[in-house]
Amino acid sequence: MEQPTKQKSVHDADDDGRFSDLPDEMVHHILSFLQMRDLSRLSVVSRRCRELCISNPHLDLSNIDLINSDESSRSRFYSFVDRLISLRCMHRVKTQTFRLLLSFVGGGGGGGGDEYRVATWLQHAVNMGVARVKLELVFDLGKPFDLPLCVLGCNSLRQLKVDAGNGFIKLPSSDFAVTNLQRLALGPVRIEKGCNVGELLSSFKSLKHLRLDKISGIKSMTFTSPSVETLLLTTYDEELCNISIVQEKLQDLFIYWSSKSGGKSLTINAPNLKNFYWAGSAVDYYNCMKDLPHLFNVGMGISFPTQQASCKHIFDKILHSIQRAKCLTISESFVEVLRKEGCLPFLFDNLEYLTVSRTSRGDQVLPLCSLLRGTINLKHLTVSCLSTRGFANVTNSVPSGEFSFKMGYWQSQNFMFTRQLKKVTMELFDREDEVELIKYLLKNAEELEVMEILYTSPVSSDLITEIRKYKKPSTKLLLCSTILYNKMRCVRPDHDI
Structure with missing residues (x-):
């Protein structure tokens, strides 16, 4: 991999301060604490500082400090980021971590092309072999964010976390070829009708940790991922009625399901489950299809509406499923x-x-x-x-x-x-x-x-x-x-x- 040249000129000798005496890894760590405005200023201090800003394997972008700034300041921010990414592509700098904290409200956005710009930056990270991606996006209330196909289909990606704040993440309806994604956290998640989320997620053959927060948009969901060991699931959606978890390798299961309406069902088939935590509302149908011989930790915080009819048979099933804890x-x-x-x-x-x-x-x-x-x-x-x-x-x-x-x-x-x-x-x-x-x-x-x-x-x-x-x-x-x-x-x- 070609890196920016590190040969210093005489004019740079006194401008670097103590950067010259530190290894690149340590300097890159220090740079991770700087806001984009400070990073842009540092990049023009000297050639050495410019090289360090370009060669940093951890790309951390944020416009939060520019939310109340004028249009000129925001425009300079986007221009700096575009120029930085272009230079990284020119020098083929491998991106290990890509973190983006971006607000599109309160004047923080850069116009109608915000989502296209984000997709372009993500495509750059994918092309540079990114291993970890963390997106924190602040949209207008209820606005969805289409997760680009290039991210979910990235073979170098190991960890992905997307938080859309008050908006929602829209999952694509198509599945993917085998990828190496191991940890996936999405939320809030709006699933489009007709999207088989279970089939979509099962295409990630290396996925071990899955977290889906505030799921909405569908009536039924079946998890059949063959490799998932940890599943965290939260939902407040009244429309979601049926959750089925059929995962052979699952060891840790965390469910928070809060609902005021009835007709809910939960089915679990996870013979290797070790840790099981369930909070929220009681369901009308519960079935643990296999014994849980490896169960160790159990947490139960289920509420029971006073107007709901007796569910002794449901609670008996719950107790028998956790009996070996x-x-x-x-x-x-x-x-x-x-x-x-x-x-x-x-x-x-x-x-x-x-x-x-x-x-x-x-x-x-x-x-x-x-x-x-x-x-x-x-x-x-x-x-x-x-x-x-x-x-x-x-x-x-x-x-x-x-x-x-x-x-x-x-x-x-x-x-x-x-x-x-x-x-x-x-x-x-x-x-x-x-x-x-x-x-x-x-x-x-x-x-x-x-x-x-x-x-x-x-x-x-x-x-x-x-x-x-x-x-x-x-x-x-x-x-x-x-x-x-x-x-x-x-x-x-x-x-x-």
Whole structure:
């Protein structure tokens, strides 16, 4: 590959600064932090700087800093990019990474030929053997972006990510010859009627990671890619009714399917699945066509509309499909639905790690007990909260005198998992009930090594003294204060007692 000459003139000797002492790879990395305006200025400093700007294998283009600029500034930007690409083509500079962050709104565009210009730049990257392409395009609301055929048909391409912001990506209706694409992320994705997206994606024989965000436009979708190992799928479209996943090599499946209408169905045939996360709305039809003997991690956060008819048979199928999981994270709202539908207790004989995530202040004791009765081999139990609202004065939602969740209640459950339980993390939500459970576990968990108690409001010394009465000498008891900032949790250990 021919590169721009690196021979310096006498006039360039003092203009380069310290660039002359750095290897090209390091300088190229430094250049990746510059905006296009600064890069254009650097290119005229010296011949050496010009060569480095041209020979950079990582081409990063953005007009975001020019959104509020005048037409003359935007025109100079496009002229600079066109000239830079022309010089790269002349010197046959191989492009490893092509990133384009471009806005076509608020004055950021360059006129009616914006999409043609983008397609031209992409064609250049394809011709120069690009391996990774990342497009972040900001269009007018609802405007689609036609993904050029040259990109999906590029044999050198290994990774492709396209984010159309408020617009949509339109997939071509034709398939392709065998390419080497390994990672594909598209979203939001509008699929034209008549386009067989499953057949389209199955033409990528080397594809291992597939992410499709906010799919819309079709009623049914079947994934049959022979090589995909990771699939992430999100959709809010009411029109999409049927999703079928038939992938022999699939190991990681992430589904978020939110819909207010009924008549939805989900079919899974993935015998090598290891990690399965499903959130959103419950479906009316669910079928796991084969056992999942390799299943390890499962996350369940399915909501169940109150007006929807009973779906016990659906939930029974879901539970049987995840029965072999070793680690389970489940929302308390879904556990409550399972209990009310009569699906619990259910035997999770392989389950060793259980996390129950709370999202409300309702009665959590009965659902939690129903779930724990089926966990005979549990070693790690975590009960966490997703909200800090109402922590200060939370009371049991069950009327006084109707139920009593004191030590005697927990003793009467005869839980099997206490024989080998090793660690418990409990976030205080309903103080009275949870403290009783903590005392029960400290007293009855024979192999317990760590009890970690998380809280947001101060814990009284009387409560600490009461808990310590049940602590075995071999158990490490930790009290940690927690603070939630949006979705991030900060945990500060207070002391070990």
